[in-house]
Amino acid sequence: MTTAPLTRTTTGRTKRTRPRDRLTLGAGCVVALFVLLAVFGPLLAPHDPNAVDPVNVYAGPSATHLLGTDDTGRDLLSRLIAGTRASLAAPAVVVVVSTVLGTLLALTAAWSGGWLDRLVSGALDIVFGFPGLIMAVLVAAVFGAGLTAPVVALSIAYLPLITRVVRAAAIKERNLPYVSALQLLGAPTARIWLRHLLPNLLPLVLVQATIGFGYALLDVAAISFLGLGDQPPDPEWGLMVSNGAPSILSGLPQQSLYAGIAILIVVVAFNLLGTGLSRRLLGENA
Amino acid sequence: MLEVRNLRKEFGDFVAVDEVTFSLPAQGSLAIVGESGSGKTTTARMIAGLETPSGGHIAVAGAEPAPGRPRSRARRARGRQIQMVFQDPYSSLDRHQRVGDAVAEAVALHQDLPAVRRRARVAELLDLVGLDDRQARSLPKALSGGQRQRVAIARALAAEPRVLILDEAIAALDVSIQAQILALLARLRTETGTALLFITHDLGAVRYVSEEVLVMQAGRVVEHGPVATVLDDPQAPYTRRLIDSIPKPGWKPRRRGDKGAD
Numbered sequence: 001m002t003t004a005p006l007t008r009t010t011t012g013r014t015k016r017t018r019p020r021d022r023l024t025l026g027a028g029c030v031v032a033l034f035v036l037l038a039v040f041g042p043l044l045a046p047h048d049p050n051a052v053d054p055v056n057v058y059a060g061p062s063a064t065h066l067l068g069t070d071d072t073g074r075d076l077l078s079r080l081i082a083g084t085r086a087s088l089a090a091p092a093v094v095v096v097v098s099t100v101l102g103t104l105l106a107l108t109a110a111w112s113g114g115w116l117d118r119l120v121s122g123a124l125d126i127v128f129g130f131p132g133l134i135m136a137v138l139v140a141a142v143f144g145a146g147l148t149a150p151v152v153a154l155s156i157a158y159l160p161l162i163t164r165v166v167r168a169a170a171i172k173e174r175n176l177p178y179v180s181a182l183q184l185l186g187a188p189t190a191r192i193w194l195r196h197l198l199p200n201l202l203p204l205v206l207v208q209a210t211i212g213f214g215y216a217l218l219d220v221a222a223i224s225f226l227g228l229g230d231q232p233p234d235p236e237w238g239l240m241v242s243n244g245a246p247s248i249l250s251g252l253p254q255q256s257l258y259a260g261i262a263i264l265i266v267v268v269a270f271n272l273l274g275t276g277l278s279r280r281l282l283g284e285n286a
Numbered sequence: 287m288l289e290v291r292n293l294r295k296e297f298g299d300f301v302a303v304d305e306v307t308f309s310l311p312a313q314g315s316l317a318i319v320g321e322s323g324s325g326k327t328t329t330a331r332m333i334a335g336l337e338t339p340s341g342g343h344i345a346v347a348g349a350e351p352a353p354g355r356p357r358s359r360a361r362r363a364r365g366r367q368i369q370m371v372f373q374d375p376y377s378s379l380d381r382h383q384r385v386g387d388a389v390a391e392a393v394a395l396h397q398d399l400p401a402v403r404r405r406a407r408v409a410e411l412l413d414l415v416g417l418d419d420r421q422a423r424s425l426p427k428a429l430s431g432g433q434r435q436r437v438a439i440a441r442a443l444a445a446e447p448r449v450l451i452l453d454e455a456i457a458a459l460d461v462s463i464q465a466q467i468l469a470l471l472a473r474l475r476t477e478t479g480t481a482l483l484f485i486t487h488d489l490g491a492v493r494y495v496s497e498e499v500l501v502m503q504a505g506r507v508v509e510h511g512p513v514a515t516v517l518d519d520p521q522a523p524y525t526r527r528l529i530d531s532i533p534k535p536g537w538k539p540r541r542r543g544d545k546g547a548d
């Protein structure tokens with residue numbers, strides 16, 4: 001502890017960085033790295049991720065193929081890097097849609113109270129009763145494979161999670177005297193929402209979205225694994241796990257293993273970042 | 287200026303405010319006293335239009351508010367009639383808004399001034415309650431409870447209301463500031479005719495702020511009259527008990543535990 005570096009906190013006091021904060025920072029860096037990969041991945045991949053090489057199938061790690069090749073001789077590292085975008089984009093859409101809709105729903109319910117609040121809460125309880133992944137699988141089975149249907153289904157399935165938490169906080173916030181003071185001054189409701197309530201709820205929303213992203217990524221990967229989401233030859237990670245599965249029994253687990261590790265790293269990083277942010281932004285001792 | 291008749295509020299089957307009737311003329315000053323939970327804040331919130339009464343009438347400057355949710359223009363107009371300083375200074379300001387901005391927002395809602403004049407008006411309001419430039423640039427958390435309470439007073443004054451309700455807003459201030467604020471409010475009464483409604487549980491302080499006092503117990507008015515009469519010759523046993531609990535001369539002051547006092 002005594003050797004921990006000194007950092008300035010927001011209050012201007014110097015304080016030792018605790019190991020937990022360093023963990024959050026590390027998780028943030030990992031997340032940032034993967035976001036960069038998602039944006040620039042195709043440019044950074046050393047090989048064409050879809051270039052097959054029939055003489056080099058199941059190659060081990062080498063200087064040209066750092067992680068080896070898959071069953072058709074495609075470079076695994078390039079596929080992992082190029083697949084970042086596909087793997088992160090769908091959960092990002094799920095999280096953004098459910099967060100935006102959920103926050104609006106939560107604010108509306110908290111603001112008006114009464115029957116509207118009861119209606120929203122009741123409807124969310126019903127949605128919450130359906131397991132999201134199963135719903136997404138069913139929807140995909142009905143509407144055919146492809147990402148659109150599962151993403152829509154997951155966005156709805158994730159609504160209750162965000163809405164419940166934000167609604168509870170919004171009710172508390174809405175009942176604070178400063179909101180009464182603004183109403184008494186005649187501030188337009190839109191102004192109270194946009195200038196006061198939303199900014200004050202934003203840290204909580206951010207934390208929820210961050211933690212939700214990890215779960216959404218896992219769900220999307222599972223759907224692709226089942227063959228209902230992204231389709232071959234896309235190097236999406238869930239698809240790579242399933243693509244590599246047959247060769248695991250022959251002692252060649254690389255493709256599934258590396259893709260699985262990529263999923264694991266991102267999920268854990270988002271989770272750690274989320275809990276760390278929650279500690280810092282919301283002052284929780286979780 | 288303010289007429290309250292048979293005002294009632296029920297929360298479920300609990301009666302928080304029971305048949306409260308009083309009137310407050312322009313330039314008048316009325317104190318409502320009563321122990322914790324006697325319904326003072328609830329009465330004030332109903333008068334301010336923040337809580338719907340279960341029964342009774344409230345008229346400000348002769349007009350009763352229209353039923354239903356008022357539009358924001360109507361609410362601004364009402365804001366110029368009644369403002370309220372809330373009991374809890376810690377949550378009556380937005381924690382992410384610099385307090386000067388909070389006052390500026392209130393000014394902007396009520397006066398269409400160019401930016402320069404608006405800033406001047408904000409500085410003037412803050413100066414009236416004894417806050418300086420540095421404090422104006424602070425977030426609420428950097429201010430003491432008493433300083434926050436003064437920001438809330440400045441914000442309420444920005445609307446230039448005809449009735450100002452102060453819910454325990456003076457007790458948290460230290461003596462010198464208290465005197466300054468009371469002088470400011472007295473000037474406001476005489477110069478603009480603003481009527482004051484003081485809410486407090488401290489019957490001892492009433493003598494300095496009001497001519498008239500209304501004593502509430504468990505939601506009911508148990509005594510109502512000129513301050514001197516009520517203090518010197520209380521009729522209700524409850525009022526007598528409250529008066530007996532006022533520290534007498536020779537009583538050794540103990541420091542108030544209020545960490546909010548500045």
Ligand SMILES: Nc1ncnc2c1ncn2[C@@H]1O[C@H](COP(=O)(O)OP(=O)(O)OP(=O)(O)O)[C@@H](O)[C@H]1O
Binds near residue numbers: 326327328373487
């Ligand atoms: N929203 C509410 N729902 C249910 N009960 C309430 C509500 N608001 C107030 N009450 C109850 O009404 C009663 C009067 O409350 P009020 O806040 O008006 O008291 P007060 O006289 O202002 O007390 P204090 O001096 O402690 O501020 C209390 O018993 C309180 O529990």
Ligand SMILES: [Mg+2]
Binds near residue numbers: 326327373453
């Ligand atoms: Mg009260």
